[in-house]
Amino acid sequence: MKKTVLLSVVFILVIVIIAIPLLAQTKKQTTKTVAKKALCLSCHENTQSILPKNHKPVSGDTIASCNPCHKPDLSGKAEPRPYAGTLHRAHVKEGSTADCMICHTYKGGRLGISGTGVSLGKVEKEDLENTKKIFLSWSQSKNMDGIHGKVDIMCSACHGNKLATTGDTVENDRCLTCHGPLEALQKRSEPKDFPDRNPHNSHLGDIACTVCHKAHSPSTVYCLGCHGNFKMKIPGAEPKG
Ligand code: HEC
Ligand code: HEC
Ligand code: HEC
Ligand code: HEC
Ligand code: HEC
Numbered sequence: 001m002k003k004t005v006l007l008s009v010v011f012i013l014v015i016v017i018i019a020i021p022l023l024a025q026t027k028k029q030t031t032k033t034v035a036k037k038a039l040c041l042s043c044h045e046n047t048q049s050i051l052p053k054n055h056k057p058v059s060g061d062t063i064a065s066c067n068p069c070h071k072p073d074l075s076g077k078a079e080p081r082p083y084a085g086t087l088h089r090a091h092v093k094e095g096s097t098a099d100c101m102i103c104h105t106y107k108g109g110r111l112g113i114s115g116t117g118v119s120l121g122k123v124e125k126e127d128l129e130n131t132k133k134i135f136l137s138w139s140q141s142k143n144m145d146g147i148h149g150k151v152d153i154m155c156s157a158c159h160g161n162k163l164a165t166t167g168d169t170v171e172n173d174r175c176l177t178c179h180g181p182l183e184a185l186q187k188r189s190e191p192k193d194f195p196d197r198n199p200h201n202s203h204l205g206d207i208a209c210t211v212c213h214k215a216h217s218p219s220t221v222y223c224l225g226c227h228g229n230f231k232m233k234i235p236g237a238e239p240k241g
């Protein structure tokens, strides 16, 4: 009886001794797979297949091979950017295995582009989590950010040439660069039946666009808080469920 117990103990010990290096090896292998994901071709069959139709042929297998022609645009101009828009819409998705770090680096609080030495700017670690959450909303929500995401309007088109951080907002003038002038906007939104129920021209005067148009959460018509009888709808609102 005692002998069997002793034998089993020895047996278990042997298993453990064999298993430790094996486990260590599996761990090493997983790290390797993750590192390999920096290569576009770990998910895509070939580079040509991911490029838009009629795009020049490209050799290379990392984001750095796109960079010579698609220089990161740090100007913060208010205009659409199809290259950046396509890349982020394709990869930033709920449940996607494609991580930001396929293409980006994050060192010393700076967000960079892999293999290029380009820095896009500073984001604190806590802000980076917020940025990722907002990116997901930009990429696939029905909020105002999602409406702009669909037409290749990146963060900096609204936020300017500095990476947006927690607490930031956008001034009316920035929105009006694309949607203005204000007088034209006011004219477009004037209801035919009740001309004075105009969201852009009311007794509230000159108020922030963001009072109604929320960027990264559902928009709401502020007027309705006091005028429950008005019928007004706003783009980017919570869809009626
Ligand atoms: C972890 C997997 C993964 C990696 C790594 C990856 N991608 Fe993708 N990529 C995807 C998925 C998933 C899609 C979406 C495919 C779809 O929508 O049909 C996609 C779509 C794309 C598209 C859009 C194609 C289209 O027609 O809309 C482009 C461009 C693209 N990837 C480029 C790249 C580049 C460049 C790299 C390397 C820097 C890369 N991908 C690395 C998973 C990956
Ligand atoms: C030899 C130069 C060159 C290289 C390298 C290059 N591109 Fe392009 N790409 C262009 C040009 C030119 C355009 C059209 C003008 C523009 O949108 O910048 C373009 C446009 C695009 C667009 C936008 C198309 C649209 O919807 O208007 C995407 C997406 C794109 N390229 C993806 C890539 C990816 C991914 C890589 C790297 C794997 C890459 N490109 C490498 C030259 C290049
Ligand atoms: C497939 C590659 C790829 C993936 C995945 C990716 N990015 Fe990017 N990102 C880029 C490139 C390339 C640029 C620069 C594009 C340019 O300036 O035209 C960029 C630019 C940006 C910018 C600056 C945007 C602006 O308005 O100028 C931010 C912020 C950013 N990325 C954050 C993220 C975050 C957060 C994630 C993950 C949720 C992510 N990216 C995933 C390739 C990628
Ligand atoms: C259509 C314009 C627009 C675009 C595009 C946009 N934002 Fe914003 N963002 C705003 C406005 C307006 C606010 C002010 C808060 C609000 O009303 O929702 C804001 C607020 C923020 C804040 C502060 C919110 C907080 O949690 O404190 C961050 C961070 C931010 N944006 C990051 C981003 C990133 C990252 C992108 C790109 C994925 C982006 N924004 C794209 C308009 C925009
Ligand atoms: C770089 C130009 C640009 C900037 C900056 C911009 N937008 Fe837009 N916006 C667009 C484009 C393009 C569309 C989609 C096409 C359209 O419907 O006009 C759009 C769509 C919208 C829509 C939905 C329109 C509809 O009929 O569904 C609203 C609302 C809106 N933007 C409000 C804003 C607000 C508020 C800001 C500032 C926080 C802003 N935009 C900043 C270009 C811009």
Ligand code: HEC
Residues within 6 Å of the ligand: 172, 175, 176, 179, 182, 185, 188, 189, 190, 199, 200, 207, 208, 209, 210, 211, 212, 213, 220, 221, 222, 223, 232, 233, 234, 235
């Ligand atoms: C009091 C709430 C409120 C404020 C403040 C507000 N809007 Fe609107 N906005 C609305 C409503 C409601 C609609 C939908 C009415 C319509 O489509 O005519 C709308 C529609 C829009 C549209 C899409 C319709 C179009 O004609 O282009 C744009 C763009 C827009 N607003 C931009 C702005 C900008 C820019 C500001 C700041 C200067 C602003 N809004 C301030 C409530 C508001």
Ligand code: HEC
Residues within 6 Å of the ligand: 196, 197, 198, 199, 200, 201, 202, 203, 204, 222, 223, 224, 225, 226, 227
């Ligand atoms: C803080 C509450 C409040 C908000 C928000 C508000 N109003 Fe008013 N509004 C009033 C009050 C109080 C009166 C005067 C009493 C009355 O006639 O109901 C009034 C009167 C009016 C009138 C004339 C009377 C009528 O009912 O037709 C119009 C039109 C109007 N508001 C439009 C707007 C529009 C458009 C908005 C959004 C851009 C808005 N209001 C936002 C409180 C508000």
